[in-house]
Amino acid sequence: MSMIDQALSANATIARGYDPSRGNPPTPKIAMVTCADPRLSGIEQMLGLAEPDVDMIRNFGTVIDDDAVRSLVLSTHLMGSREIMIINHTDCGMLKFTDSDMESRLRKETGQTPIAPAKFYSFTDAVANTKEQIQKVRSHPWISPDVPVRGFVYDVKTGRLSEVFPDGKPATG
Template structure:
């Protein structure tokens, strides 16, 4: 088992050898928070021209504004300099192509146990979900109306953001 992560630990030691970012304070220096999908095709900082220390990033399947994402946004706004929130799902998202039942069956079959108890939060209508997610942020009682909130769709084939909400 210890060798399962050796390639990553070796890369980390190389990274740490020239690490010069220990002085950052944890504040979002560009005042930005991004809620986006965990999809590896998305590079949240680069797609917005941002750099290390500029933004708070919250990732989950589908890029949804979950309770945990709302918690992160509230903390970001009040403690970490967040003034703008971008909610950014993306095209060709795996969370939009299967039903809850299909995912439960596929995963349950893969592990050989009943997975009907697991919720995966699939997305039936991505644009409706994006509108709902932006509404959840805008209407949250602990997020001031001075915080700018936008809903965008990231195109994984072109790299472009489309401002939807």
């Protein structure tokens, strides 16, 4: 049985104990961008945040790309999020390859050169990368200057966050 089939079977049983209040309209207070890495799943609990308070935006590498910006704009203008947290992490898979190596490998394996994705956004330094992502959000004309944008690196070995300050100054938004 595939794992998806197992999950569907489990869902039929687990849903019997579902709390219907989880279906109430969400009222997020923070928009969070983090990595799709499974070690970041459930990070709200590590931060003492309730799930309904967080709009969770995840992708490979905690990248502020077109789609992450789309979600951040909607979260802050439509859903009511008032702060933005960007959480990179140690030991990210995006540190372990380069875009050009990955492109070469895929071209070789498939014999194809598609138009997208234009970039994989691999990086070599989680702190420097986080600064870049903060700057991308902070400079966006549709993200209000009233919304604090703060970045962090999550240590997967300790569960602790370290704040990253662009330009070495406290990022108070």
